Amino acid sequence: MSAPFGEPTVTSRAASRISLLIALGADNLGSGFFLPLTLVYVTRVVGLPLGVAGTTVAVGTTAGLLVPALAGPLVDRVGPRPVVIASQLIQAAGAGLFLPAHGVLAVAVATVALAGGQQLFYSSLFALISDVAGDGPKDRPFAVVAMVRAGCFGAGALAAGALLTAAGNDGLRTAVAVNAGSFLVCALMLAVLVHPPHRPAPDGRPARLRADRKFLSLIVITGLMALSVDFYLVGTPVYVLEVLAGRPWLPGVLLAVSTTINATCGTLALRATRRVTRIAAMRLGAVLVIAWCAVSLLALAVPAGWLSAVLLAATVVIAAGGLLFGVRANALATELAPAAARGRYLATFQYAFTVPGVLAPAVAGLFSVASWLPWLLVAGCAALAAAGLRRFA
Template sequence: MDGGPPRAHQCRPGDAARHPRRTVRWPRARDGAGWAIPVALAVDAVGTGLYLPLSMVYFLTVTDLSEAGVGLLLTAATACSLLLPLLVGRIVDRVGPRPVVIVGQLTQAAGFLLYLGVSGPVSLFLAALVESVGLRVYWSSVFALISEQAEGEAKDEWFARAGMIRAAGTGAGTVLTGVLLALASQDAYRGMVLANATSFVLAAATVALFVRAGRRPAGEPDGQPSDGIRRLLRDRPYLALIGVNTLFNICTVFLAVAVPVYVIRGLGAPGWAVGVFLTITTVAVATGTATVNRRVRRRTSRGGAMAWGGVLWAAWCAAAALAVLLPSGPLLVGYLAFAMLLWGAAEMTHGPAANALSADAAPERSRGTYLAAFQYSFATADMVTPALFGVLYGVNRVLPWAVVGSLALTASLAIRPLERRLTRDAAAGQVSPAVPAG
């Protein structure tokens, strides 16, 4: 059909396989987005790496609260921000993602500045709430900003690089936390809190000055954007995508939740091995995601990449479960280090494809709402995984691995037919009413 959108801007599963020599690039440096968005991502990732461990240590130092008290207040603050993504997505659809990303970064800066005044439970809760709100606003809008800067297959490359930056930044934040713990100085904690707040302000200024706002889609006849929330709630395939991706994300969260307990208490391995395993996965994701994504996408669609990620996660769970057959010692540590590479390969295969598929499956007028709602697949996994692991581990140390591996395979089987439905609906939505759908 000659009346459809230009072929260069269409995105179909398998395009990368038919054009293996196609080069995917970030936007040109002249528009600033090619470096400004990665800088903002890196700053936020480092802040994320610092946030929870630094918050716990800092609040225990400047208040008389117990570990349980600080933990409950931080959890309560996070829970209060869980309803924000849909509201944030609605705002993104009205004003665009760029100003919302800036507000999210400035709000996180304000949260860290409030840390400096914490002295009791009320001030602690307020500081943690502001920081949590900023974090939720940022992650509910930044993927819409990335999607706005790239089209078609370029989204995969953007999201792959975003995953690499996030992994590297989070790892750097964790290392900085370790250094601070070694110093055990309240002045050092305050200095890092102030530096974190300043970095968020600089990141917001970078986005404001160097990232151009994208073209806004035309509104409805009344001049307002379409009602994204109502449309989302009627969009069963996209809601199913959120549900299936929740299963995949349980595998992602399971690494940090299960590995420390299982390795030390379940297998009797030395405590230092956990740090080695987490370092292996961080380095792998931070350095290899773009390359792995590029090669995988030459051979399969986005749904296919997600399915392969689930298979790799299931293999990782099986390998971890079989570790009970090995004696404690160097052989066990080496075996588990190899198993961690399976997790890294799964994360690198699944992550960019999932984000790109969610972006392309979202209607343009409601993309902010859709991508914000997609963040619930991450938030739900964060909430469910600790309880899932705790209950199953209390029955048998191998049972959590069997269940999570089964969830990964279930998601892998579900994603391919779901992808076909999503891409068919997206293609139907791109057909102009003036052009017959031949």
């Protein structure tokens, strides 16, 4: 029996899901090529001093924080797929602008375009995944997407490292071109191959975000937890190399292990906690973050021969905590968002990730004050998150 006119068949829905995964994989493969090397490109190819380059990229990235507030109403008006496609085209333009860039202004324009497109992407992505996934809880679809994106980003980063080693500055230019091309491939696939079902009808729930204390509290709780992930990314190299005087290769190995876990264990984490509630799993994730802080602090006291093993164990703990919390937080946000304002709700929810990303370098800078201070702060945030989740139980 054929589906009603305008409704996707089971086969077309499956094709849309697979195409979405491939498109997002292409996006992250290209991002892995260039994003970790942005500052290297700006200093080596464009020729800006490191301090100027860092400030310019930071200011441009911060400008992208204005986008989620604008993106939400747009998603509610036209649907998430056109907005995601537009975000890919903007990011392609931003990446492409790095190629002819000479001087601070050109780098700032390219960075603003790239960061703005990225924020537009995240502000509409989860609504698109929700549409393509169809009815029911979104924990597993979000987990699968996160695994694909993490794996492709890691593969892109490894390829970029090899390219940089083999081709030097020419390799950096190639990485920029690959990144721009990956955004165009993603946009084309989304436009041609991804056909989500009709958007959900209003469900009668109030759509007043400013008055929705439960959803706003979820944003705060998620932000407290997201700080740990961003701090791990920027703080690990500082802690290992500057505080612990560890081997130069150790931060790269730890980040590779974390990426591998995120790329392979998302659905495993869901299965391992299938007998507990979503909120219980999220609280366990917060407890694991606190444990990660404790194990990392322990590294200050262990013999040098044990340092790598202790930090590897800490990496496994933080990766597990992130898997248990992150996917379910996105799924819970999608579930709490009323259909009539889902775009505005989910776009605003992205501030739970963007603000910690801005704050994480400052937290890592606290190592200059005391080696234990950042760990106490991050553990305290996780404890507050675990306590705040009680209202959702």
